[in-house]
Amino acid sequence: MDLQLDQLRALDAVISEGTFEAAARRLSVTPSAISQRIKALEDSAGRILVQRTKPVQPTESGLTVLRLAKQVQLLTSDTVRELGDENQPAARLVNIPIAVNADSLQTWVMSALGRAAAGVTFEIHREDEEHTTRLLRDGTVMAAITSTAAPVQGCTVRRLGAMRYRPTANAEFARTWFPDGPTAQAFAVAPVILFDRKDDLQFRLMRRYTRRPVDPPRHYIPSSAGFSDAIRFGLGWGMMPDLQTRPGDKLVPLDRAVHIDVPLYWQQWRLDSPALGMVAATIAEAAAAALL
Known part of the structure; x- marks a missing residue:
């Protein structure tokens, strides 16, 4: 051709x-x-x-x-x-399209992109970390933060660390809906916050307690900042990343001993590109400082 x-x-x-x-x-x-x-x-x-x-x-x-x-x-x-x-x-300017999950974008990725911005423009595609590899496969993005360790064909992969999520609610909500703690009965009726219909993190947590499917009332809030604010304002409980907690928050974990760690990886096209390499280096540096 x-x-x-x-x-x-x-x-x-x-x-x-x-x-x-x-x-x-x-x-x-x-x-x-x-x-x-x-x-x-x-x-x-x-x-x-x-x-x-x-x-x-x-x-x-x-x-x-x-x-x-x-x-x-x-x-x-x-x-x-x-x-x-x-x-x-x-x-x-070199334009680099990247797929990033909402929580990473809200908490630690922007500082990395700011340090890498000289001579580079970014087109950010916000997508769940379990689905960002699809955008790599179809050529929409050159790099992605993903929870998939297996490299997409034609890509390299690097482990960044993990984001820790805890079942969290504001104190008044916890007293009202979980008076006896995180029981199967409470999870079945307490309103829960979901990011979108692909968000399975809360149900993964609930299955540890209920051992059966439950259908609690739910709010869908497709914004990382809005998700955490909904928990703060008592709309429901949700799996909140430690990176989003603030000093003075009137939030409590529903179970202090329980958390879910979501591993994150950087996948990028297998190209010898100085611009893409520079972005990858700043992402890795920021992840090392922010993630587990």
Whole structure:
């Protein structure tokens, strides 16, 4: 296949922006030029790469070529920066898309990204740590903080540490709903806070006590800060990371002896990229200071 750089850029822009018109604005060309580049790329690949829907969606083959497009753009930006040609737009900023779970993003990741921000822009995809590897596989992100130790194909993996979660409530809620402590009967009726419908952490904890499925009242709050505030304000109990506790919090663990440690790993594309390597180093340094 003879894959041209302008064609790969067009594919990335079309998938990222969702339409040929938006991709044309991003690349400062006409929609017709974008269409021609995508058609030439598909002819070279010998298969359809994008579904002409709104928004545009990549086919399975398109995801494979999209990953190549992002890799080529990253390495091109690194090379231009090393050559020192500051007149080239690619020499100024390298864009690195990363998938991060909400609790890490809320507590320790932002400080790391701040130290790594010189010459780099980030596109953060917030996703549960058990599902971030999907974004690596389909080429949406170049790196991810994940709970999966097995490396995604074409990626390297590094253990970062673990976040410790405890079953937590405010003191008044605990007295009202758990007067006899964390019993199976209390967990069956006490309101619980869930991040979203993929959040299984609270039910993992409850199974230690109930030994059977329970269906308590639940709140869904898809925000890390909102989740912890909901616990503070007494909407329910939830698995709260130690990193989110504050001095003076009127919070109590439902069981001081119980916690769940969620291991975290850094997975990234297997590329010799100075920019990506610098981001990985700052993430690892911040994790060493914050995690278990």
